[in-house]
Amino acid sequence: MSALPKVSLKGRVVLVTGGTQGIGEGIARAAVEAGADRIAITGRDIGRGRAVADSLGVPTLFIPADLADADACARILALAEDALGPVDALVNAAGLTDRGSILDTPVALWDRLFAVNARAPFILTQAMAQRLVALRRSGAIVNIITMSSHGGQPFLTAYAASKGALATLTKNTAHGLRAHRIRVNGINLGWADTPGEHAIQARDGNPADWLDQAAPTQPFGRLIEPRDVAGLAVHLLSDAAAMMTGALIDFDQNVMGAYG
Structure with a gap:
C-alpha cells in the first residue's frame, strides 16, 4: 500500500485574492506553512497589503487592485x-457582502457584487488556465463561496446570487479543465469572524461586543475563524486532494436541509 499523500505546497506559486485580511490572509499564511515557495496577494488597502507581504517569510508580491475593475483584474x-x-x-477569496433585498438593491450594487464575486474569479481562472494549458502544467483552484449560494437571506439578494454564480462557475470550469489536470473546488463558508464581518456589523449599528453575543448561539460555541477554513483550502490545493475536482464543500456548523 502506498503512503498517504501529504498536504504540501512545496514548489508551488500561490495567488490569493483578498489576501490582505480575513479568510484570504489566513489562507496565504497557511500556504506558507504548507511549504509554498512564493505567494502573491491582492487587496485594496496598500498599507495593509505591504505589511502582510512583508510578514509571510517567503518571497511575496502584493498587487494592489480593485477587483471590480475588469482591466485591473486582467493584469493580476x-x-x-x-x-x-x-x-x-x-484562491479566489476576495468578496463583497453588501446588504440589499429584492425590493431595494440598486442595479449599481448588483453589478459591483457580480463584478467582484463572480467576474473576477472568471477572469483569473481563465488567465491561469490558459497559461497552464500552454505550459502543459497541472494546477489547482479554490473558490471561497458561501452557504448563501444555496439561496441566502432575503437581505443578501445580490450577494447570494453572485456567489451562486461562482458555485456554478466552479463546477463548470472543473469539468472543462479536468482533461488538463487543472482542478477546481469551492468552499461554501458559513458565518465567520473576519475584519469584514466586524465592519458590516458596525455599519448595521450592532454593538461593539456583537461577537461575544453571537458566539454562544452557534452550535460549537464560536464563529468560524480564518484558520479553520485555511486548512481545508490548503488541502484542496495540495496533491492530497489530487483526485478531487468540482466539489462544493459546505463548511458550516449547520447542516443544509436539516430541520428539528
Whole structure:
C-alpha cells in the first residue's frame, strides 16, 4: 500500500485574492506553512497589503487592485508571474457582502457584487488556465463561496446570487479543465469572524461586543475563524486532494436541509 499523500505546497506559486485580511490572509499564511515557495496577494488597502507581504517569510508580491475593475483584474496574473514565475495555485477569496433585498438593491450594487464575486474569479481562472494549458502544467483552484449560494437571506439578494454564480462557475470550469489536470473546488463558508464581518456589523449599528453575543448561539460555541477554513483550502490545493475536482464543500456548523 502506498503512503498517504501529504498536504504540501512545496514548489508551488500561490495567488490569493483578498489576501490582505480575513479568510484570504489566513489562507496565504497557511500556504506558507504548507511549504509554498512564493505567494502573491491582492487587496485594496496598500498599507495593509505591504505589511502582510512583508510578514509571510517567503518571497511575496502584493498587487494592489480593485477587483471590480475588469482591466485591473486582467493584469493580476501577469504581474504575479513576471515577479514569481508560473502560478499553479489560485484562491479566489476576495468578496463583497453588501446588504440589499429584492425590493431595494440598486442595479449599481448588483453589478459591483457580480463584478467582484463572480467576474473576477472568471477572469483569473481563465488567465491561469490558459497559461497552464500552454505550459502543459497541472494546477489547482479554490473558490471561497458561501452557504448563501444555496439561496441566502432575503437581505443578501445580490450577494447570494453572485456567489451562486461562482458555485456554478466552479463546477463548470472543473469539468472543462479536468482533461488538463487543472482542478477546481469551492468552499461554501458559513458565518465567520473576519475584519469584514466586524465592519458590516458596525455599519448595521450592532454593538461593539456583537461577537461575544453571537458566539454562544452557534452550535460549537464560536464563529468560524480564518484558520479553520485555511486548512481545508490548503488541502484542496495540495496533491492530497489530487483526485478531487468540482466539489462544493459546505463548511458550516449547520447542516443544509436539516430541520428539528
